Amino acid sequence: MIVITGFEPFGKYKINPAWELASRIDGLQIQKHQIRAIKMPVSFKKIIKMVPEIILKYKPTIFLGLGLAAGRIGLTIERVAINIMDSREPDNDGYQPIDEAIISDAPAAYFSNMPIKKIVKKLRLEGIPIAVSNSAGTHACNTLMFVALHTIKKKGIDAYAGFIHLPLLPEQDIKAKTPTMSLDIMIKGIKQALDVAIKDRL
Amino acid sequence: MIVITGFEPFGKYKINPAWELASRIDGLQIQKHQIRAIKMPVSFKKIIKMVPEIILKYKPTIFLGLGLAAGRIGLTIERVAINIMDSREPDNDGYQPIDEAIISDAPAAYFSNMPIKKIVKKLRLEGIPIAVSNSAGTHACNTLMFVALHTIKKKGIDAYAGFIHLPLLPEQDIKAKTPTMSLDIMIKGIKQALDVAIKDRL
Amino acid sequence: MIVITGFEPFGKYKINPAWELASRIDGLQIQKHQIRAIKMPVSFKKIIKMVPEIILKYKPTIFLGLGLAAGRIGLTIERVAINIMDSREPDNDGYQPIDEAIISDAPAAYFSNMPIKKIVKKLRLEGIPIAVSNSAGTHACNTLMFVALHTIKKKGIDAYAGFIHLPLLPEQDIKAKTPTMSLDIMIKGIKQALDVAIKDRL
Amino acid sequence: MIVITGFEPFGKYKINPAWELASRIDGLQIQKHQIRAIKMPVSFKKIIKMVPEIILKYKPTIFLGLGLAAGRIGLTIERVAINIMDSREPDNDGYQPIDEAIISDAPAAYFSNMPIKKIVKKLRLEGIPIAVSNSAGTHACNTLMFVALHTIKKKGIDAYAGFIHLPLLPEQDIKAKTPTMSLDIMIKGIKQALDVAIKDRL
Numbered sequence: 001m002i003v004i005t006g007f008e009p010f011g012k013y014k015i016n017p018a019w020e021l022a023s024r025i026d027g028l029q030i031q032k033h034q035i036r037a038i039k040m041p042v043s044f045k046k047i048i049k050m051v052p053e054i055i056l057k058y059k060p061t062i063f064l065g066l067g068l069a070a071g072r073i074g075l076t077i078e079r080v081a082i083n084i085m086d087s088r089e090p091d092n093d094g095y096q097p098i099d100e101a102i103i104s105d106a107p108a109a110y111f112s113n114m115p116i117k118k119i120v121k122k123l124r125l126e127g128i129p130i131a132v133s134n135s136a137g138t139h140a141c142n143t144l145m146f147v148a149l150h151t152i153k154k155k156g157i158d159a160y161a162g163f164i165h166l167p168l169l170p171e172q173d174i175k176a177k178t179p180t181m182s183l184d185i186m187i188k189g190i191k192q193a194l195d196v197a198i199k200d201r202l
Numbered sequence: 203m204i205v206i207t208g209f210e211p212f213g214k215y216k217i218n219p220a221w222e223l224a225s226r227i228d229g230l231q232i233q234k235h236q237i238r239a240i241k242m243p244v245s246f247k248k249i250i251k252m253v254p255e256i257i258l259k260y261k262p263t264i265f266l267g268l269g270l271a272a273g274r275i276g277l278t279i280e281r282v283a284i285n286i287m288d289s290r291e292p293d294n295d296g297y298q299p300i301d302e303a304i305i306s307d308a309p310a311a312y313f314s315n316m317p318i319k320k321i322v323k324k325l326r327l328e329g330i331p332i333a334v335s336n337s338a339g340t341h342a343c344n345t346l347m348f349v350a351l352h353t354i355k356k357k358g359i360d361a362y363a364g365f366i367h368l369p370l371l372p373e374q375d376i377k378a379k380t381p382t383m384s385l386d387i388m389i390k391g392i393k394q395a396l397d398v399a400i401k402d403r404l
Numbered sequence: 405m406i407v408i409t410g411f412e413p414f415g416k417y418k419i420n421p422a423w424e425l426a427s428r429i430d431g432l433q434i435q436k437h438q439i440r441a442i443k444m445p446v447s448f449k450k451i452i453k454m455v456p457e458i459i460l461k462y463k464p465t466i467f468l469g470l471g472l473a474a475g476r477i478g479l480t481i482e483r484v485a486i487n488i489m490d491s492r493e494p495d496n497d498g499y500q501p502i503d504e505a506i507i508s509d510a511p512a513a514y515f516s517n518m519p520i521k522k523i524v525k526k527l528r529l530e531g532i533p534i535a536v537s538n539s540a541g542t543h544a545c546n547t548l549m550f551v552a553l554h555t556i557k558k559k560g561i562d563a564y565a566g567f568i569h570l571p572l573l574p575e576q577d578i579k580a581k582t583p584t585m586s587l588d589i590m591i592k593g594i595k596q597a598l599d600v601a602i603k604d605r606l
Numbered sequence: 607m608i609v610i611t612g613f614e615p616f617g618k619y620k621i622n623p624a625w626e627l628a629s630r631i632d633g634l635q636i637q638k639h640q641i642r643a644i645k646m647p648v649s650f651k652k653i654i655k656m657v658p659e660i661i662l663k664y665k666p667t668i669f670l671g672l673g674l675a676a677g678r679i680g681l682t683i684e685r686v687a688i689n690i691m692d693s694r695e696p697d698n699d700g701y702q703p704i705d706e707a708i709i710s711d712a713p714a715a716y717f718s719n720m721p722i723k724k725i726v727k728k729l730r731l732e733g734i735p736i737a738v739s740n741s742a743g744t745h746a747c748n749t750l751m752f753v754a755l756h757t758i759k760k761k762g763i764d765a766y767a768g769f770i771h772l773p774l775l776p777e778q779d780i781k782a783k784t785p786t787m788s789l790d791i792m793i794k795g796i797k798q799a800l801d802v803a804i805k806d807r808l
Binding site: 281282284286301309310311312313319335336337339340 | 483484486488503511512513514515521537538539541542
């Protein structure tokens with residue numbers, strides 16, 4: 001099974017391309033692995049509680065988080081998650097951590113164990129703009145990625161875990177001030193990324 | 203009749219979204235006005251010669267030029283064309299004008315007579331990123347727009363003439379360093395723009 | 405005499421680098437031509453009234469307008485002013501023109517008659533970031549430049565008229581989200597630009 | 607003692623603002639702590655060898671690395687260094703690591719122990735553009751910061767270690783395509799940052 005999480009809307013954006021995308025590929029099969037899409041609250045505390053539950057319940061082969069990074073030009077696949085929460089505004093539960101560890105007795109960081117360079121190479125061959133990112137930020141996205149990698153490590157689960165940031169959708173930037181990507185291309189990219197990851201595990 | 207021009211490839215870009223788009227809508231009808239797509243050379247001298255010939259031959263209701271503006275985030279509809287050619291590199295015929303008038307006895311500038319604000323308003327309602335631009339540059343795109351507006355004025359032709367710049371296509375920026383827009387969205391936008399312009403003339 | 409205008413503060417910016425700069429070089433001599441700095445209101449109507457009065461009163465050898473263009477990276481010297489006022493927000497007198505001609509019976513545009521390429525070349529030799537801009541916008545800056553060039557032309561005054569846009573000052577962007585330039589470098593650049601222009605007239 | 611390292615020139619940039627800055631504050635005193643500036647080679651292997659030697663030799667109260675990050679708008683103080691070297695081009699010794707650990711048996715990351723938020727707050731009060739960065743990249747700068755923090759941790763040295771990235775100098779971008787900052791402002795900022803750090807240790 002493949003678990004894809006997509007965040008709910010947050011802040012000034014009324015829709016979140018992460019959940020738009022995840023919900024549209026829910027139930028699809030990638031190399032006979034079924035995709036299960038899960039909507040994630042933009043809540044530090046709920047993420048920290050839910051992610052281990054999801055991983056232990058579904059024991060997925062791949063756990064891939066999706067999130068919005070308004071301003072990024074293409075898909076960006078994250079290399080590393082760091083053990084910190086530092087938020088400029090309160091989350092959807094009203095909680096705003098400043099320079100707080102996600103998990104106090106965990107390491108400073110985890111590198112994604114997904115084949116990020118292979119994914120980048122394949123998507124570029126398909127004509128999809130993508131780059132490696134060295135920072136998933138210090139908000140909900142990084143927290144989800146960190147907790148997923150920590151869970152896999154601590155529980156000895158043989159799975160890939162990673163995170164891909166999405167740009168805004170075109171309809172979210174009609175004044176043409178921030179780069180966007182169409183949902184069709186995002187979906188094509190994520191499906192290809194999962195395909196590369198599944199093949200890499202064989 | 204609607205004439206749409208799209209430039210041929212130029213410089214480091216092997217395809218030009220302007221011609222990709224124009225060729226795909228060739229023959230379509232917008233409010234019973236048929237679209238005729240014409241491929242334009244990236245050649246200052248040929249543009250100056252060909253544009254009046256095209257306008258006098260087809261006597262179009264709308265003459266819309268399309269061109270690539272790598273780096274722009276959405277569609278940009280040009281407000282004004284200025285009487286100057288100033289090129290950083292030679293055109294496809296090897297000609298590189300520096301601070302030269304396009305037409306020596308013509309005015310300094312022409313404003314587009316298309317309903318640019320109505321077009322922007324409609325496309326934004328449709329969720330398509332677009333903005334008004336106050337500079338079409340000083341290369342082939344500005345030259346084409348200037349010559350079209352000059353021809354219409356001098357020959358007393360009752361037509362709309364304008365220019366829309368397109369961003370790069372996603373497959374032209376696979377490293378995700380420059381904003382892009384998918385061809386589907388560009389096509390939808392240009393068709394809507396033509397529809398607004400045709401209705402505005404009724 | 406050299407007349408330098410610098411706009412007063414406008415909108416969210418509490419100081420305007422244009423007036424900060426102009427006031428600091430007031431009274432200096434460039435090649436025996438004294439600089440007279442004049443503070444300009446951000447008011448379309450006052451600009452249209454004041455600029456001809458200033459030019460007729462001082463009969464300057466050079467009339468150079470300065471204005472803020474937040475977001476630009478270096479100095480930008482304007483090539484052309486267009487006959488339109490189109491403002492996203494009311495000016496300091498509460499007036500907000502939309503697609504209105506500055507002067508109804510004037511041409512669509514005037515090119516600056518300053519030696520803009522020579523100025524760019526000299527400043528770059530001095531290590532100062534500068535570029536030619538093909539749009540002074542459609543707000544107060546463009547209006548001032550247009551009226552100055554129109555006045556010179558109509559009244560047959562033998563003067564250079566032009567406009568240079570300035571980036572934000574460092575202290576106006578302490579969060580490091582928009583490019584800035586230090587006042588010292590701006591001053592050095594404007595003095596060099598005036599020096600080039602004066603020499604060009606000899 | 608305060609040790610400041612500044613990298614030598616690398617790639618297309620013939621000077622490096624990091625060493626320009628470091629060399630100019632060499633010998634100064636901050637709160638009675640003398641600054642010792644050290645020029646660093648852009649060489650992964652030399653950095654890994656030299657940084658522990660420097661720290662063990664000088665036992666500095668503060669070890670601050672400086673490096674160039676062309677494209678950044680203001681000073682950026684790094685939050686975290688990650689245990690990876692991934693370089694798009696060979697270093698000045700011709701070595702180009704791809705996805706290689708800096709130190710194979712070291713943790714995935716170290717957070718800087720400098721008071722980065724206090725430094726940001728103080729510099730902004732002084733009008734200097736600065737932001738926290740969550741990625742020092744995967745090249746020489748990140749490597750130097752990682753090795754410094756690892757050394758301090760492993761050897762039990764009571765010191766602050768951190769890294770600040772600098773934008774280009776104005777004379778390095780005369781075409782005004784990339785944001786810049788003047789050396790004077792950079793120097794003022796680094797001196798203030800050191801002052802905050804020293805006071806924080808009292």
